[in-house]
Amino acid sequence: MKTFKYKAIENKLKAELCSGEHRQGDRFYTERHLAARYGVSPVTVRQAMAALVDEGWLERRQGSGTYVCDPYQRRKEDIGVIYIDDFSGNPLLIQTITLIIKAANRRRREVKIFTYRKGMLHLGKDTLNEAIAEKRVSGLLPVSRLNAEELAYLHDSRLPTILLFNESPISGIGSVISDDGTAASMMIEHLSSLGHSRIALVNGLGGNAFQKAFLSCLSERGLDCSPELCSVQPWSESGGRAGFRDILASGIRPTAVIAADEQLALGVMHQAADEGLNIPGELSLIVGSDRLPPQMYPVWPTAMDVDYEAIAEKALDMLLGRKPVVKLTISPRLVVRDTTMGVDRR
Numbered sequence: 001m002k003t004f005k006y007k008a009i010e011n012k013l014k015a016e017l018c019s020g021e022h023r024q025g026d027r028f029y030t031e032r033h034l035a036a037r038y039g040v041s042p043v044t045v046r047q048a049m050a051a052l053v054d055e056g057w058l059e060r061r062q063g064s065g066t067y068v069c070d071p072y073q074r075r076k077e078d079i080g081v082i083y084i085d086d087f088s089g090n091p092l093l094i095q096t097i098t099l100i101i102k103a104a105n106r107r108r109r110e111v112k113i114f115t116y117r118k119g120m121l122h123l124g125k126d127t128l129n130e131a132i133a134e135k136r137v138s139g140l141l142p143v144s145r146l147n148a149e150e151l152a153y154l155h156d157s158r159l160p161t162i163l164l165f166n167e168s169p170i171s172g173i174g175s176v177i178s179d180d181g182t183a184a185s186m187m188i189e190h191l192s193s194l195g196h197s198r199i200a201l202v203n204g205l206g207g208n209a210f211q212k213a214f215l216s217c218l219s220e221r222g223l224d225c226s227p228e229l230c231s232v233q234p235w236s237e238s239g240g241r242a243g244f245r246d247i248l249a250s251g252i253r254p255t256a257v258i259a260a261d262e263q264l265a266l267g268v269m270h271q272a273a274d275e276g277l278n279i280p281g282e283l284s285l286i287v288g289s290d291r292l293p294p295q296m297y298p299v300w301p302t303a304m305d306v307d308y309e310a311i312a313e314k315a316l317d318m319l320l321g322r323k324p325v326v327k328l329t330i331s332p333r334l335v336v337r338d339t340t341m342g343v344d345r346r
Contacts, residue, residue, distance in 0.1 A: 006047035009038055013048060017057050017068065028058055028066040053321060054107055056138070060321050078110045079319065080137035080159075082128060083144040085115035092262060092291055096143055096164070099312040107316060112137060121146065122153035132157045139319040145206035160325075162315045167209065167327055174325035176315045178289070178306045178332050184213035184258075186334045187286045187304065188221065191256045195343035196284060198224050200254035202243035202264050204235035210260055210288065228252050233264065240267020248275065255343055256284035262292045269298050280341035290335060301339040304332040 013034075022028065029037075034045045049066065052058045059067050081100055083093060101111045114128035121128070131137055132154075139160035146154070146166070154161045155170050163175040191199050199218065203211050211230060218225045228250035233239030240259060244267065247254060259265035265287040269279060277283045279299055290303035311330055317323040 005040055006044045006051070009034070009040065009045065010048040010051045013052060014057060017052075022068045024068055026068045028068055030065070050322065062324055078112045078137045079104050079316070080112050080114055080128075080131060080140045082114045082116060082121070082140060082142050084118045090263070093143065095291055096308065096312070099309050100141060100143075100164075100316070103309075103312040103316045107320060109138075109316075109320070119147060119150075121150040132159060135159065141315055141319065160319050160321075162319045162325070164311060164315055166206065172325065174315075174318045174327065176311045176318070176328045176330065178304075178311070179329040180210040181213045181216075183288060183304045183306075183332050184210060184217045186332070187258050187288075188214070188217040188223070190302070190334060190336065190340065191258075191284060191286065192221055192223065194256075194284065194340060196256040198229065198252065198254045198256070200229040200244075200247045200257045201231070201260070202240055202247070202257060202268055203230065203232045203260045204239065204264060205232060207232070207260050214258065224252075226250075226252055229254060235261060235263055237263050237267040237270070240264035240269075241271040242267070244268045244271040254283070256286070256340070258286050258288065260288045262287055262289060262296075265301060266297065269301075273298065280339050284341055285339040286334075289332075299339050300337045302337045303335055305335045306330065306332045 016022070031042050031045045031049065034049075035042045038045070049058065053060055053066075056069055059069050061067060079100070081097055097111075097113065104111045112131070114131065116124055116126070116128055132140075137159065139162070140154060141162055141164060142154070143164045146163070151168060151170050151173060155173055161173045163173060165177055167175045167177055188199060201211060201214050211232070215225055215230070229247060229252060231243035231246045233243040240263060243264065244257065247257075257268055259268050265285065268285060272279055272283055279285055285301055287301045287303040290305045291308065294300040307330055314323065314328055314330075318325050318328070
């Protein structure tokens with residue numbers, strides 16, 4: 001069986017590390033040194049080094065070099081995924097965790113799931129806090145929105161942490177998010193091109209960045225920015241219902257609604273049906289993400305297609321030190337389907 005050059009070099013370096021010749025914290029060889037030693041290209045050496053970093057033998061420190069890890073660290077290959085316990089059973093959360101598990105498996109990592117009570121992450125005395133305190137996992141991927149105290153707690157824990165879907169204001173905690181500004185602009189541009197001038201937003205709690213982008217886009221196009229056209233609710237179908245009811249109760253009748261996610265959109269759709277409003281005949285609708293299959297909806301909606309698999313992959317790369325820890329945004333694309341219609345066609 002053919003052995004690739006980088007694999008042979010990886011195995012030789014691993015044997016050297018096992019021999020005890022190098023101690024924890026020692027600076028390891030440079031790629032240039034190893035390329036000269038083995039008579040191969042730097043690319044081949046880079047592949048071997050990347051595999052050793054992935055397996056926890058070595059650690060890359062940006063701007064400093066590559067260092068030898070504690071042997072105990074090599075056994076801590078679990079990634080901790082944490083979320084609010086209120087979200088248990090949420091199909092969108094389950095889908096997200098499935099993507100993270102697949103990405104972790106490709107990197108030979110296991111995933112441990114932890115829950116916490118809303119607002120209590122930094123105050124709890126449970127399995128999650130014990131795992132953080134004792135460094136039982138090699139890094140954390142929070143998939144729920146965190147408050148300032150919770151972010152500070154994770155930062156002080158010194159565990160590598162990458163946020164999914166929400167941005168961190170704290171240096172050292174990275175994030176991978178969808179580009180809210182691009183999404184808001186594309187949705188409003190599509191609706192305004194169809195003649196809509198009163199566009200409402202049903203948003204979820206903590207979705208401040210998206211709401212800010214939404215209002216900015218309306219203002220730029222000279223469209224109605226009435227605060228009554230925005231409702232912020234829990235991320236759930238019942239939240240979508242309540243949000244749309246509030247908007248209708250304001251007396252300002254929108255011709256189109258943007259729902260920040262699929263659960264909110266389902267609530268808007270069902271509430272619209274209860275109010276006797278036809279979609280898209282009397283109300284156009286766009287959803288801010290596109291994770292549910294068409295059979296889940298009364299009408300398959302126009303939606304923003306976000307590459308959630310790419311979000312999971314890039315978050316894992318940052319968490320494991322294969323990419324710099326930064327704020328990274330993924331650009332979505334608009335998929336036009338059956339829930340948007342021009343005002344003049346009604």
